[in-house]
Amino acid sequence: MEPMIQVENLCKSFSTKSGTVEAARNISFSIEKGEIFGIIGLSGAGKSTLVRCLNLLERPTSGSVWVNGKNLTELSERKLRKERQNIGMIFQHFNLLMQRTALDNVCFPMEIVGISKKEARKKALEYLKIVGLEEKALSYPSQLSGGQKQRVAIARVLASDPEILLCDEATSALDPQTTKSILELIRKINKEYGITVVVITHEMSVVQEICNRVAVLERGVLVESGTVEELFRSPKTEAARRLVFSGRAQIQKMNGKRLVRVTFKDRSSFEPVIANLVLTYRTPVNILYADTKNIGGSAEGEMILQLPEIEETAEKMIEYLRETNMGVEELSSDVG
Amino acid sequence: MWDNATITMLLEGTRDTLYMTLVSTFFGYVLGLPLGILLAVTDKEGIHPNSAVYKVLDVIVNILRSIPFLILLILVIPLTRLLVGKTYGSTATIVPLVIAAAPFIARMVESSLKEVDPGVVEAAVSMGAGTRTIIWKVLLAESRTSLLVGVTIAVGTILGYSAMAGTVGGGGLGDIAIRYGYYRYQTDIMIVTIVILVVLVQILQGLGMMLSRKLDKRKA
Numbered sequence: 001m002e003p004m005i006q007v008e009n010l011c012k013s014f015s016t017k018s019g020t021v022e023a024a025r026n027i028s029f030s031i032e033k034g035e036i037f038g039i040i041g042l043s044g045a046g047k048s049t050l051v052r053c054l055n056l057l058e059r060p061t062s063g064s065v066w067v068n069g070k071n072l073t074e075l076s077e078r079k080l081r082k083e084r085q086n087i088g089m090i091f092q093h094f095n096l097l098m099q100r101t102a103l104d105n106v107c108f109p110m111e112i113v114g115i116s117k118k119e120a121r122k123k124a125l126e127y128l129k130i131v132g133l134e135e136k137a138l139s140y141p142s143q144l145s146g147g148q149k150q151r152v153a154i155a156r157v158l159a160s161d162p163e164i165l166l167c168d169e170a171t172s173a174l175d176p177q178t179t180k181s182i183l184e185l186i187r188k189i190n191k192e193y194g195i196t197v198v199v200i201t202h203e204m205s206v207v208q209e210i211c212n213r214v215a216v217l218e219r220g221v222l223v224e225s226g227t228v229e230e231l232f233r234s235p236k237t238e239a240a241r242r243l244v245f246s247g248r249a250q251i252q253k254m255n256g257k258r259l260v261r262v263t264f265k266d267r268s269s270f271e272p273v274i275a276n277l278v279l280t281y282r283t284p285v286n287i288l289y290a291d292t293k294n295i296g297g298s299a300e301g302e303m304i305l306q307l308p309e310i311e312e313t314a315e316k317m318i319e320y321l322r323e324t325n326m327g328v329e330e331l332s333s334d335v336g
Numbered sequence: 337m338w339d340n341a342t343i344t345m346l347l348e349g350t351r352d353t354l355y356m357t358l359v360s361t362f363f364g365y366v367l368g369l370p371l372g373i374l375l376a377v378t379d380k381e382g383i384h385p386n387s388a389v390y391k392v393l394d395v396i397v398n399i400l401r402s403i404p405f406l407i408l409l410i411l412v413i414p415l416t417r418l419l420v421g422k423t424y425g426s427t428a429t430i431v432p433l434v435i436a437a438a439p440f441i442a443r444m445v446e447s448s449l450k451e452v453d454p455g456v457v458e459a460a461v462s463m464g465a466g467t468r469t470i471i472w473k474v475l476l477a478e479s480r481t482s483l484l485v486g487v488t489i490a491v492g493t494i495l496g497y498s499a500m501a502g503t504v505g506g507g508g509l510g511d512i513a514i515r516y517g518y519y520r521y522q523t524d525i526m527i528v529t530i531v532i533l534v535v536l537v538q539i540l541q542g543l544g545m546m547l548s549r550k551l552d553k554r555k556a
């Protein structure tokens with residue numbers, strides 16, 4: 001089957017006063033229909049530029065963007081506008097029309113395609129119902145909370161009946177609770193309407209919460225991509241590690257000894273692996289960090305262990321852990 | 337001084353001033369609004385950047401704005417004669433008033449439109465909106481409060497200019513103030529005309545501000 005979105009050798013550079021900035025360097029990837037695909041990177045990595053190249057809000061310097069079998073970079077302005085109606089987009093700062101009610105905001109894309117006002121309003125109310133905001137139909141954006149605004153924005157996307165939804169840091173301005181509910185809504189839209197979703201974020205937790213596959217972006221280069229599980233279990237690149245380990249700066253202070261990161265699926269968490277390890281080698285290990293996360297619907301645990309200084313024992317322990325079918329990975333002490 | 341003739345004269349002066357001001361504002365916008373839109377759209381941050389068009393318009397607007405109004409009044413006399421048929425009276429004054437107001441209105445429109453959040457424009461582009469839709473439904477609709485404040489300022493300024501036109505036989509309250517107050521030393525009539533001008537500005541300003549507040553939905 002043909003992918004929904006295919007990006008080939010995409011480059012984008014900007015010329016600024018201080019020289020040329022390469023925001024995207026030779027990026028290629030593809031996204032299947034019905035997927036929730038994450039693009040993660042730290043700020044300045046070029047995520048926003050990349051997502052804007054997917055609907056040509058930014059025109060790539062070179063390379064091509066195929067959406068639904070059409071090369072967007074070769075379309076005329078008019079055809080491109082038509083294609084964009086098929087690619088919805090939501091933003092970090094919602095970007096609603098401030099002088100229009102929630103209902104009229106949802107009507108906007110229908111006005112663009114020339115649906116009658118009466119018909120549009122009727123449909124708009126249905127879309128507001130889907131996002132759970134029908135009672136706020138006549139409120140203005142200024143009267144709504146951040147989460148409610150994003151729901152209106154999502155209803156507005158649904159109104160153009162798109163096949164693709166691009167989310168540009170859509171939850172970055174929201175608190176954790178609201179983030180969760182918006183992500184749930186995005187997942188629901190993905191499931192019920194079969195809309196392919198592209199999520200741009202700098203937060204690993206967002207990717208873990210809803211994405212199937214993920215690409216890691218660093219300084220305009222796509223350095224790693226794969227399933228979220230793979231990335232979480234064994235990040236291959238430095239950039240990916242930094243994202244997976246973000247917010248654990250305290251580990252950095254405990255260097256000097258060998259650290260391993262152990263990941264386990266829900267089944268293996270029934271076995272007392274660490275206790276068995278300690279009993280087998282009669283040497284204690286130090287648990288520096290432990291957590292369980294929900295990744296794509298299943299519990300994924302991770303633990304960071306400090307192994308004994310004796311080289312031989314440490315080696316054997318790593319061997320032991322590998323045999324128990326857990327993800328084992330040695331950390332360099334500069335991870336933070 | 338308060339005989340019927342004077343009162344009639346003052347009432348007619350008020351009517352003429354309002355006529356000149358409102359008609360000039362209207363035609364000022366007929367020219368200035370599209371010009372302002374064109375400036376905002378062709379600016380390098382606009383939705384259709386075109387530096388050649390922008391620069392030409394920019395220079396024209398700046399030149400017209402730098403000419404002192406009194407000089408402009410005289411400069412456009414041939415045009416006034418062509419359009420109106422005579423060069424004195426309130427209708428004739430409308431021509432220089434429009435020419436003076438249009439570039440200034442264009443600048444205010446330009447700045448109002450540039451206040452619109454670029455993110456909202458980007459959202460409209462991402463929905464496949466065309467240039468016309470963006471101008472009408474996003475730029476003008478979203479900046480309507482600011483545009484109305486602009487209208488209010490324009491009305492006040494044009495009213496002031498119209499009084500200045502009185503010095504060259506422009507008609508209206510300014511004309512009365514000059515003829516009676518200045519040439520004939522009837523200070524009381526001058527003061528009354530000034531009071532009427534102040535009241536007019538107050539009323540127009542108040543109305544404009546009230547309307548723009550009513551239409552502003554950006555604050556909760």
